[in-house]
Amino acid sequence: MTSGEVVVALDVGGTGMKCALVRPDGAVVHAERHATRAEHGPDAVVDTILNIAEALAGKARADGLTPVAGGIAVPGVVDEARGVAVWSANLGFRDVPLRDLAAARLGLPTALGHDVRVGGLAEARLGAGRGTGHVLFVAIGTGIAAAHVVDGAAAVGAHGAAGEIGHILVRPDATASRQPVAELAGAPASAADVADRAAAGAPLAVRVWREAVEALADGLATGQALFDVATIVIGGGLAQAGPRLLDPLRAALHERMTFHREPRLVTAALGDEAGCRGAALLALDARP
Amino acid sequence: MTSGEVVVALDVGGTGMKCALVRPDGAVVHAERHATRAEHGPDAVVDTILNIAEALAGKARADGLTPVAGGIAVPGVVDEARGVAVWSANLGFRDVPLRDLAAARLGLPTALGHDVRVGGLAEARLGAGRGTGHVLFVAIGTGIAAAHVVDGAAAVGAHGAAGEIGHILVRPDATASRQPVAELAGAPASAADVADRAAAGAPLAVRVWREAVEALADGLATGQALFDVATIVIGGGLAQAGPRLLDPLRAALHERMTFHREPRLVTAALGDEAGCRGAALLALDARP
CATH class of the missing domain: 3.30.420.40 (ATPase, nucleotide binding domain)
Structure with missing residues (x-):
């Protein structure tokens, strides 16, 4: 993996989304925050996620970086193997195939994870x-x-x-x-x-x-x-x-x-x- | 692994030991029971375990079988990676390197496990x-x-x-x-x-x-x-x-x-x- 490679990463919460370009060594090279606007319903939240992810990938390329993958974290019940947001009270999600939706939009391999489990992953490996x-x-x-x-x-x-x-x-x-x-x-x-x-x-x-x-x-x-x-x-x-x-x-x-x-x-x-x-x-x- | 191969297996409890020759597919081809006699102290229990394991390996050979490994399960706190019975109230064990003792006696690769964890392993895979x-x-x-x-x-x-x-x-x-x-x-x-x-x-x-x-x-x-x-x-x-x-x-x-x-x-x-x-x-x- 070359030094210009980054992952497009989104941590989607009930009120806000933390979004970043993250290097393979875990360093954050760019960060943004956006409102989730969950009150607009789950379809609108999915659209927002996909739009932000796509814009972040564009921002990476504009900065001379190479987006190599997408990573999205959401709360609730998350089936990581199938890439499906099974259930989320905060986001109104029911069986949303978010991994494949984002992979299609980004044209990049994408992973879907649970917000606390990926937070634990980061603290265990980097923190x-x-x-x-x-x-x-x-x-x-x-x-x-x-x-x-x-x-x-x-x-x-x-x-x-x-x-x-x-x-x-x-x-x-x-x-x-x-x-x-x-x-x-x-x-x-x-x-x-x-x-x-x-x-x-x-x-x-x-x-x-x-x-x-x-x-x-x-x-x-x-x-x-x-x-x-x-x-x-x-x-x-x-x-x-x-x-x-x-x-x-x-x-x-x-x-x-x-x-x-x-x-x-x-x-x-x-x-x-x-x-x-x-x-x-x-x-x-x-x-x- | 040929069909004549068996594992020398002991499940050591506070009062009794279940001992067996087990085929690679999990089938028990021979079983014995012995008293643990924990009241004689941990050194005596270790001697009993090693003697029974050695006798079982001999029995396997006498029956035309080939003992290929030893597996011992004990209660308490068991460090499987180091092969050490860290603590057992029932057996009086404190940091007993039982895996290496049994491997030396048997001349076979040997694993030490926790009684309930290996029981769970068997129920999950075979039961x-x-x-x-x-x-x-x-x-x-x-x-x-x-x-x-x-x-x-x-x-x-x-x-x-x-x-x-x-x-x-x-x-x-x-x-x-x-x-x-x-x-x-x-x-x-x-x-x-x-x-x-x-x-x-x-x-x-x-x-x-x-x-x-x-x-x-x-x-x-x-x-x-x-x-x-x-x-x-x-x-x-x-x-x-x-x-x-x-x-x-x-x-x-x-x-x-x-x-x-x-x-x-x-x-x-x-x-x-x-x-x-x-x-x-x-x-x-x-x-x-």
């Missing part, structure tokens, strides 16, 4: 999990999802739905705390704000923060029991709380380890570029 | 999961452990401790039910007995059985959220309850599925030969 063979990436934003990455490949599952750690049963007795926890998890600014107020000793903030940490530690302990990873990487908005999250979370996880080896617990290193960079990795991995 | 790429094998005996098998390989984890589904947090509010559940899970005869009594409508048996089923369904729903398998195979003593377990368990699991595809739920097909047959598969996979 905070680099150098460890077994990584669990946990993205905590408006929801919580995970990617289990072993030797540089993310587990997809039988139906493209692996890693739904947000759907596991943690603390069925803690229903009363769900709402504030959800608010914390959903709003990065609020999470940092609650963390600040908890650090300052405000009683409600202390309680809410502690309950969020305990619930998260339950989920991570479950993940560790089943996956036995070397490193857990925390990403998404809540990770911005940094040591105010990681320090108590590490202590709570430690309490829950019995005979298991305790994983290294770190925050994500790639920020919100992880999705694009992972989509590019997936595309490069899939090239014939 | 109840055959034909499906993503299988979760859950063995319910004196404890509960699982093996996640994708495309014929069982996930080992970073430290040889993957699949500890018995250690995940299910129903923290249900402490009162833990003891009878444990008794159920621990004693196959009792489990069948409780199932019978529950089927006959005995109130305590009905309650205990229902709680066992609900707790197990919680654990399986967690596993399905994280792994997204096509088939869940229930093995171990509790599986002997058959439809009295599977029918209510399938209903309880169905209630817990949201957007996930529901896995096929079946009982194990290979009985207590799964460990030996899986140890043999592991040995054959590892052959240079």
